[in-house]
Amino acid sequence: MNLIPGKYQVNKSNEFSKFKSLDEFKKYIEEMEDGAYYSIGLTRNTATPQMAIDNLGDGSLPLGESDTVKEAPSGMGSGSADRFSGTNVQVVGIDEPDILKTDGQQIYFSDNSGGYWLEEPMPIDIMMDSTDSIAPRYVNDVKTNVIGAWPPTDLALSSEIKLAGDLLLADKVLLVFSDRKIVAYDVSNPKQPTEKWTIDLDDDTYLLNSRLYNDKVYLITQTYLNRYNPCPISPLLKSGQVLAIPCGEIYHPNSPIQVDSTFSVVSLDPQSGDIDNKISFVGNQGTANIYMSQNALYVAYTKNLDMFDFMFGFINSELKTLIPGDLLARINKLDDYDISSQSKFSELQTIMNEWMGSLDDDAMLKFENDMQNKAENYYEKNKRSLLSTGIAKININDLKISASGSVPGYLLNQFSMDEYQGNLRVATTIGDIWGWAPSGSDSQANDVYVLDQNLNTIGSVLNLGVGERIYSARFIGDLGYLVTFRQTDPFYVLNLADPKNPKMVGELKIPGYSSYLHPIKENKILGIGMENGNVKLSYFDVADASNPKEISKYSLSEYGSEALYNHHAFLQDEKHQVFFLPSYSGGYIFSYANDQIELVKAVSLPDAKRAVYINDYLYILANDYMAVLDENTWEKVNELDL
16 A cells, blocks of 8 residues: 655745845755755646636626627728637637737738658659658648638738747737747738747747737746756847846745746737846746736646655654554654755655564554555545645736735646636645545545635635546636536536635536536536547536536537637637537537527538638638638638648
């Protein structure tokens, strides 16, 4: 059996400080390497599997209006588009990078495809000779297509930008985020895009994420740590000028953590590329997350246990009646030794192994069984201490840390956080993720915490989906929705109107699971997930929060869709009461009129990627093809080879 480590010595400090010098940074690294401490980690993609949470809180559009619809700018003439869609984002008003953008006139579509091609037809004699062959050449045909999309009768490729990646569109400036650089293009003349500025990434730096809000771009970068010379760092280079970040401007949690990187958040002007503010902090490339509201940037980081403290607490709490007093005294002396935590843990293992080796078979068998029972009891009492998540709140105006706090458990991804009326709602899974839990136990459960503006916990809902983990969540005003999964799909409705007394008020159990939840209209939630190996759409009625119902569902003969794990791939058009879903065989348009899911159009298009609407026309794109449908008739009115 596995010995369950003991009582978690809760770290009271969630505060951050700046390094004073290079020597202090090096000492911090040495302390980290001496023990098993918690770590900060960031994922490298804006889109993450299994979960998407949208924020319709302060400053967002009212429920019932599309969170993607945009009005065309004035002065475009009588032939201009009246409305067009934007990217389906986490927080309304904060744009996220994606492979597709539109301004209602042009569509910008990034194609990262490549393939192996023969430079010329293979001669027939070589085709017949199995001993010879011509090796195909790999063609990396990456590009961003600039497509004249409006009106659809004039659909045409305006130009190509020989660079591909996620895109942001700020007025008439298109930002292309490639692997090693960020390039801004002036697209005021779509037939001749011109480069405005370029930011290159340092060889040890990678772009993790970005946002566009209030005419500012926020970049999040990761710079791998040089343990012998960890600072200063120079993550970015613009026009020959290096962005240098000295040791004294790099933050760290006040307790040692596992670090292998320095992360930087930079705000810049998309028109010029000039940098306004910056902040840097140490961390670990892992599974923590960044969430941005209209007020703050939240950095969530996983806090693992110090293994000596964990085991030490278990022995003193649960095993002290099972082991000799002199053995317990030897163990307790370890806590006072001026050695690293890792060394203490090694000594503890040696002491315990020596004593257990002295037992005869009968005594050893009894001890193992007694310890197993103690471990199970202790685990149940302390599973919220196995793992916790620290959260730092960064003011987006000056990029300074304004608050910090922590919650038990771990976040699935960035969408586990949601700011509403000054409070932060956080959905976590608590319990064992390292295999420490007793076999057969319900080692996991799920919690929702409400934190105030200073990130102090003021309310919580505990033990949702015992034995399961979170697959998706959504916070909408005073309500929250959570899906957990192991064998069935519990769909929970939470009343968060009183942040100090949140409650689980409704529950529905159905087969399969939903990995993305979308508020399709007032009191209606769309779930996109899987059941029996096929993509499943569930339409929930939550008008009575205490009695949620699945009033319609549809099963696609598809084994996957990008919308399952990337909310950018989903598109809703509220005017026509339809939504678009891409999949491997094509693009699907569903109606939700009369609160029933109906497939109104299927477009056979291998590996469909995205769709946008401009006025009453839906544009569906794959890497090498675009189709345009009239949303009033669903007839194809034009197409374009890319």
